[in-house]
Amino acid sequence: MSTGESSQQAGELSAFFKGDYVPLSQARVSVMTHALHYGTGVFEGIRGNWNEEQGVVNIFRLREHYDRLLRGTRLLMLDIPYSVEDLCRITVELVERNGHRQDIYIRPLVYKSAELVANLKLQDLESDFTLITVPFGNYLGTDLLRCCTSSWRRVDDPMIPARLKICGIYVNSILAKTEATLAGFDEAIILNHDGHVCEGSGENIFMVMDGRLITSPLEDNVLPGITRDTVIQLAQSELGLDLDERSIDRSELYLADEVFLTGTAAHLTPVVQLDNRDIADGKAGPVSSKLQKMYFDIVVGNNAKYRHWCTPAAPRTGGAALEENLPQHATPDIGA
Numbered sequence: 001m002s003t004g005e006s007s008q009q010a011g012e013l014s015a016f017f018k019g020d021y022v023p024l025s026q027a028r029v030s031v032m033t034h035a036l037h038y039g040t041g042v043f044e045g046i047r048g049n050w051n052e053e054q055g056v057v058n059i060f061r062l063r064e065h066y067d068r069l070l071r072g073t074r075l076l077m078l079d080i081p082y083s084v085e086d087l088c089r090i091t092v093e094l095v096e097r098n099g100h101r102q103d104i105y106i107r108p109l110v111y112k113s114a115e116l117v118a119n120l121k122l123q124d125l126e127s128d129f130t131l132i133t134v135p136f137g138n139y140l141g142t143d144l145l146r147c148c149t150s151s152w153r154r155v156d157d158p159m160i161p162a163r164l165k166i167c168g169i170y171v172n173s174i175l176a177k178t179e180a181t182l183a184g185f186d187e188a189i190i191l192n193h194d195g196h197v198c199e200g201s202g203e204n205i206f207m208v209m210d211g212r213l214i215t216s217p218l219e220d221n222v223l224p225g226i227t228r229d230t231v232i233q234l235a236q237s238e239l240g241l242d243l244d245e246r247s248i249d250r251s252e253l254y255l256a257d258e259v260f261l262t263g264t265a266a267h268l269t270p271v272v273q274l275d276n277r278d279i280a281d282g283k284a285g286p287v288s289s290k291l292q293k294m295y296f297d298i299v300v301g302n303n304a305k306y307r308h309w310c311t312p313a314a315p316r317t318g319g320a321a322l323e324e325n326l327p328q329h330a331t332p333d334i335g336a
């Protein structure tokens with residue numbers, strides 16, 4: 001089956017589902033699906049940034065996202081027949097087919113697709129891969145964040161490893177984000193089991209103190225963020241800042257010169273208040289502002305030095321794309 005043969009509404013987005021590009025409305029799973037009941041999947045959040053002059057969506061650090069996704073599949077015994085290269089090709093193809101001319105969010109998901117409940121043995125369950133792309137703007141809804149310290153603690157590695165983007169683990173983030181926003185804050189800062197600062201509900205955290213950049217180490221149950229890695233590289237090579245990856249006490253955040261969050265959805269966003277206390281003068285600090293400006297230029301594809309981090313996808317005009325554009329492994333029967 002190809003998109004051309006499906007009953008697709010004009011203007012409807014496509015999804016990659018069960019090895020094929022199909023209208024989004026036809027990408028449906030059964031209520032028996034294992035991942036729906038137990039959160040047995042791993043996912044990624046990738047941004048594509050529209051560059052008007054270049055006429056392309058620049059997908060940021062696509063390979064690194066799929067490296068992380070495939071690492072996650074090992075723990076959950078999620079078998080899919082795609083390499084990082086295959087997944088990158090499928091993604092560019094879908095973005096081009098969907099014809100986006102705006103910033104987008106790209107959501108790959110590898111999940112236990114077995115229609116089988118009351119079975120907790122990963123080795124018994126077949127897996128599948130699906131991919132959607134949607135228009136996406138400012139995720140946090142503000143440019144300067146007012147945060148609170150969450151009453152929820154981050155899950156610890158021997159419970160569910162936070163270093164992977166496991167679907168079920170996001171209930172932890174969702175409880176924290178819900179609590180924070182219902183209390184009128186923009187985002188939650190989550191502490192780990194021993195009370196050290198971990199991260200936001202969907203972002204890594206940095207602070208600037210006496211000219212040094214400090215971020216929580218991965219062993220504190222932190223997701224190895226791709227934006228985190230990007231910011232570390234830029235801070236060190238472009239701004240010559242020293243970096244400390246070390247546990248952060250809660251009280252240090254209140255006393256920091258600057259605090260900011262990083263994430264694919266959140267970009268780099270300064271935190272100006274924590275638990276109703278201003279951080280420094282309650283404004284975006286100079287390091288955050290410099291890094292943010294550099295980051296925005298890079299992700300949109302305007303910085304030649306870092307263009308290797310951008311994968312361009314040119315929106316197609318004129319309807320459904322051709323069958324021969326399907327990647328070699330993308331046959332309809334895979335994963336079943």
Ligand SMILES: Cc1ncc(COP(=O)(O)O)c(C=O)c1O
Pocket residue numbers: 045173199200201202203204223224225226227228262263264265
């Ligand atoms: C819990 C958590 N921490 C950090 C991040 C930031 O990671 P990245 O920069 O790879 O998007 C995310 C987003 O994926 C996240 O969900």
